[in-house]
Amino acid sequence: xxxxxxxxxxxxxxxxxxxxxxxxxxxxxxxxxxxxxxxxxxxxxxxxxxxxxxxxxxxxxxxxxxxxxxxxxxxxxxxxxxxxxxxxxxxxxxxxxxxxxxxxxxxxxxxxxxxxxxxxxxxxxxxxxxxxxxxxxxxxxxxxxx
Amino acid sequence: xxxxxxxxxxxxxxxxxxxxxxxxxxxxxxxxxxxxxxxxxxxxxxxxxxxxxxxxxxxxxxxxxxxxxxxxxxxxxxxxxxxxxxxxxxxxxxxxxxxxxxxxxxxxxxxxxxxxxxxxxxxxxxxxxxxxxxxxxxxxxxxxxxxxxxxx
Numbered sequence: 571x572x573x574x575x576x577x578x579x580x581x582x583x584x585x586x587x588x589x590x591x592x593x594x595x596x597x598x599x600x601x602x603x604x605x606x607x608x609x610x611x612x613x614x615x616x617x618x619x620x621x622x623x624x625x626x627x628x629x630x631x632x633x634x635x636x637x638x639x640x641x642x643x644x645x646x647x648x649x650x651x652x653x654x655x656x657x658x659x660x661x662x663x664x665x666x667x668x669x670x671x672x673x674x675x676x677x678x679x680x681x682x683x684x685x686x687x688x689x690x691x692x693x694x695x696x697x698x699x700x701x702x703x704x705x706x707x708x709x710x711x712x713x714x715x716x
Numbered sequence: 717x718x719x720x721x722x723x724x725x726x727x728x729x730x731x732x733x734x735x736x737x738x739x740x741x742x743x744x745x746x747x748x749x750x751x752x753x754x755x756x757x758x759x760x761x762x763x764x765x766x767x768x769x770x771x772x773x774x775x776x777x778x779x780x781x782x783x784x785x786x787x788x789x790x791x792x793x794x795x796x797x798x799x800x801x802x803x804x805x806x807x808x809x810x811x812x813x814x815x816x817x818x819x820x821x822x823x824x825x826x827x828x829x830x831x832x833x834x835x836x837x838x839x840x841x842x843x844x845x846x847x848x849x850x851x852x853x854x855x856x857x858x859x860x861x862x863x864x865x866x867x868x
Contacts, residue, residue: 575747576777577784583740583752583829584788588799590733593789596721596802602851602858609723611730616832618734619741623837626742636749639774643749644838645825650845657824658831660816662850666857668804668813671828672821673754675814676785678801685803685810692814694762700822701759 572638584677590615593677595669602666653704672697720862721802741834748777753830755821757781820850 587593592615600609635641665671668689670678675693678686744752761778789799804810821827824846826835831850835843 572748572774572777573780575743576780577787579740579743579747579752580781580784581788581791582736582743582784583754583781584785585792586733586736586738586740587785588733588789588792588797589736590730591723591726591800592730592733592737593799594723594801595804597723597800599858600720600723602854603720603862604855605859605863607720607722609725611723611726614727614730615734615737618731619738619833620734620837622735622738623741623833626738627745627837630742630746633746636745636747638747639749641749642745644751645840645842648840648842650842653823654825654842654846655849657820657822658846658849659820659853661820661824661827662853662855663857664813664816664818664820665828665850666854667861668810668817670803670813671754671817672758673785673827673829675817676754676758676782677788678803679786680790681799681801681803683801683803684805684807688807689810689814689817692811693818694758696815696818696820697755697759697822698762698818700819700824702822704823704825 575638583673586619587674587677590618593674595674598665598669598671598674657700657704737829737833738837741829741837744781745834748774751826751830751834753826753834754785755818755827756825756830759822824850 591597591611597609597611600607601612631642670689672693675686675690679690741752744750757778760775761782763775793799826843826846831843831846836847
């Protein structure tokens with residue numbers, strides 16, 4: 571049941587990426603191209619997603635605990651530290667080159683373009699290195715509230 | 717990368733798709749009590765293949781979630797939708813892009829979904845700082861590639 575509901579959640583997320591245009595690198599790059607062929611569509615993706623999430627989270631939290639888990643596991647770190655800013659800056663550069671962030675990279679996989687077949691494995695290597703390096707050196711920023 | 721392709725402004729499709737992304741994020745919170753950040757979910761699922769110190773206790777639903785993501789365009793095509801996707805075939809550029817996206821989201825603890833959707837919905841100042849940073853560096857990168865280096 572947990573795995574089935576995990577699959578359904580991922581399917582809905584992926585359909586959202588495909589329908590919204592977020593999974594099309596051309597659309598993402600045009601959103602970031604303020605000085606050129608600017609396509610503001612992705613602002614509507616963020617707007618729609620945030621509105622539903624803002625309201626839905628508060629409904630979910632009212633229940634006190636998740637349906638399939640012991641407690642809500644939320645990051646409680648509020649510090650704006652160097653790993654956060656350096657990491658976000660590096661991510662933005664990669665996003666601006668390829669037009670893919672992690673979610674759309676997964677939804678692009680079954681279409682088997684040569685670009686994604688290179689992008690996705692490199693993303694996994696980078697993600698592993700980044701997470702490992704962060705925990706090794708600077709600070710672990712995970713915590714639990716609620 | 718590649719020639720600039722003009723895309724159509726799609727406010728309603730984008731708003732609808734965004735709402736579905738939000739619905740999924742709410743499901744992950746209500747069911748599993750977790751943030752639906754794809755970088756984080758991928759990282760948790762990766763633990764199944766690569767040991768990373770502390771193994772996440774519940775990785776199976778994350779692997780199932782990723783399978784759902786991968787199935788989504790196929791399901792959408794099956795129900796008659798058209799999946800539009802233009803991916804650069806500059807493989808060196810795409811390899812660099814993938815590595816930077818992975819490394820950056822690993823170090824920065826989140827991506828467009830984790831910090832962007834879930835973090836902002838939680839009114840996290842940390843996520844707001846991350847979003848402003850990756851938006852700015854993404855915009856700067858596209859500006860340099862398209863308007864300084866001239867098309868690419």
